[in-house]
Each structure stands twice: as C-alpha cells, then as structure tokens.
Amino acid sequence: MNFRFLGTGNAGGVPLYGCECPACSRARLNKEHERHACSALIETECVRILLDAGLPNLGERFPAGTLDAVLLTHHHMDHVQGLFRVRWGRGNRLRVIGPEDLAGCDDLFKHPGILDFDTKAQPFQGFDLGDLRIMPLPLTHSRPTLGYCFEQNGQRIAYLTDTCGLPAETEAWLIEHPPNLLMLDCSYPPRSETPRNHNDLHMARRICDTLKPQHCYLTHIDHSFDTWLIGEPEALPDNMNIAHDGQALSI
Numbered sequence: 704m705n706f707r708f709l710g711t712g713n714a715g716g717v718p719l720y721g722c723e724c725p726a727c728s729r730a731r732l733n734k735e736h737e738r739h740a741c742s743a744l745i746e747t748e749c750v751r752i753l754l755d756a757g758l759p760n761l762g763e764r765f766p767a768g769t770l771d772a773v774l775l776t777h778h779h780m781d782h783v784q785g786l787f788r789v790r791w792g793r794g795n796r797l798r799v800i801g802p803e804d805l806a807g808c809d810d811l812f813k814h815p816g817i818l819d820f821d822t823k824a825q826p827f828q829g830f831d832l833g834d835l836r837i838m839p840l841p842l843t844h845s846r847p848t849l850g851y852c853f854e855q856n857g858q859r860i861a862y863l864t865d866t867c868g869l870p871a872e873t874e875a876w877l878i879e880h881p882p883n884l885l886m887l888d889c890s891y892p893p894r895s896e897t898p899r900n901h902n903d904l905h906m907a908r909r910i911c912d913t914l915k916p917q918h919c920y921l922t923h924i925d926h927s928f929d930t931w932l933i934g935e936p937e938a939l940p941d942n943m944n945i946a947h948d949g950q951a952l953s954i
C-alpha cells in the first residue's frame with residue numbers, strides 16, 4: 704500500500720488568513736510548512752482512492768479517469784469542498800462513498816452532477832475496493848463521521864480524522880486489528896480543558912498508547928499546534944510524527 708498525505712491542516716489551514724504567529728509566518732516564507740485541507744491518497748497496484756475531497760483544485764490534480772473512488776470521512780466543508788467544481792464535469796461518473804448523513808453538504812446531494820453518491824459506508828461493514836479491504840469505523844465528531852482501516856496482505860493503515868477521542872467499539876476493533884500505521888487527528892497542542900471536536904496532544908497520545916501502532920502520524924494540524932511544536936521540538940515520543948503535506952509512506 705502506498706499512502707500520501709495531500710493535506711494535513713485544520714479547516715483554516717497554515718498560514719491562517721491574517722495570522723502572524725510563528726507557524727504562519729514560517730509557512731509564508733517556506734511553502735514546505737504550508738498545510739492544506741486534510742486529505743490523502745491511498746494506492747495499490749490495482750486501485751487509487753482519494754481520502755476526503757477538501758482540496759480546491761481536485762480536478763487539476765486528478766484528471767478524469769485517474770481515481771477509482773473518493774472516500775469521505777464526513778461532510779464538513781473542509782473535507783468536501785473540492786467536489787463542488789468537479790461535479791459539473793463530463794464523462795464517467797465518479798464514485799463517492801461516505802457515511803450516512805442526510806444533510807450532506809450544501810446542495811451536493813440535490814445536484815450531484817457526475818458524482819455517484821450511491822454507496823453508503825456503514826460502521827463495521829467491511830467492503831473491498833480492488834485489492835484493498837476497507838473497514839469503516841465510527842468516530843466522535845459533530846456530524847456522522849467514519850474513519851477507515853485499510854488492509855492488504857495482513858498490513859493495516861488506519862486513517863482516523865476528524866475525531867475527539869474514539870468510541871469504545873472503534874477502539875475495541877482496533878485493539879483486535881492493530882494498525883501498522885495510524886494516521887490520527889491531533890488538531891491542538893495539549894490543552895487544560897478537554898476539547899470537543901478534535902484531539903489535542905493529550906488525547907492523541909492516549910489513543911496511540913492504547914493502540915500501539917509501529918508509527919503514528921498526526922494530521923489535521925492547527926497553526927497553534929505548529930507554533931507550540933516550534934517551542935517544544937522534542938515533545939513527541941519516538942513512534943509519533945507530525946505529518947506534512949505531500950509526505951509519502953508505503954508498507
């Protein structure tokens with residue numbers, strides 16, 4: 704399996720509009736530190752899947768026919784906004800699989816254009832795309848949200864964003880099916896009060912300690928977390944890394 708982070712930012716991205724904090728100033732000087740809408744690409748020899756569709760220039764990055772499916776974690780704007788332009792395209796329909804959420808995002812369901820929203824991913828009902836086994840895992844967020852565990856040849860990658868902690872049944876499933884690589888929402892630096900919609904570093908560490916992946920990559924990073932890390936460069940344990948836009952991994 705080849706996995707690539709396309710975007711690793713919180714909804715406002717880095718640099719954040721109008722912000723002059725150390726992380727945002729650094730990203731204006733060096734594009735390598737920019738963070739765009741949280742999304743990823745997962746590929747095998749026979750399938751190519753986009754994980755979330757928040758990048759605004761999706762059509763240019765992935766011309767017609769280059770994706771087998773789009774897998775959505777949920778329908779917040781920063782995870783679907785790239786679909787609004789693609790839907791008016793021509794040619795074959797593009798399969799979009801996501802959680803059951805009657806509201807969807809704006810009028811995407813009412814006017815899907817070439818997007819094929821037919822299939823719903825159901826919690827704990829595994830399905831196959833090409834040679835990948837995919838298990839949808841419920842997450843804790845302000846709308847119906849699913850993480851996904853991808854499996855091929857006994858190797859697993861779990862992609863868990865957006866979430867604040869994990870539902871008990873999701874945690875139990877992942878303990879039984881431990882991921883080699885864990886891609887995890889960690890929007891914020893350690894906070895004294897428990898956050899509501901996304902993990903802070905305390906919560907991400909707790910999840911990582913419970914699931915014990917070989918490596919954990921933190922994503923959906925807020926500019927405040929980047930700034931905190933500039934002052935605490937040694938804060939993360941050995942098996943935990945901050946993901947970067949464009950970072951590629953394979954197992």
Ligand SMILES: [Zn+2]
Nearest residue numbers: 722724727926
């Ligand atoms: Zn900032």
Ligand SMILES: [Zn+2]
Nearest residue numbers: 777779844865
């Ligand atoms: Zn969200």
Ligand SMILES: [Zn+2]
Nearest residue numbers: 714779781865
């Ligand atoms: Zn988000």
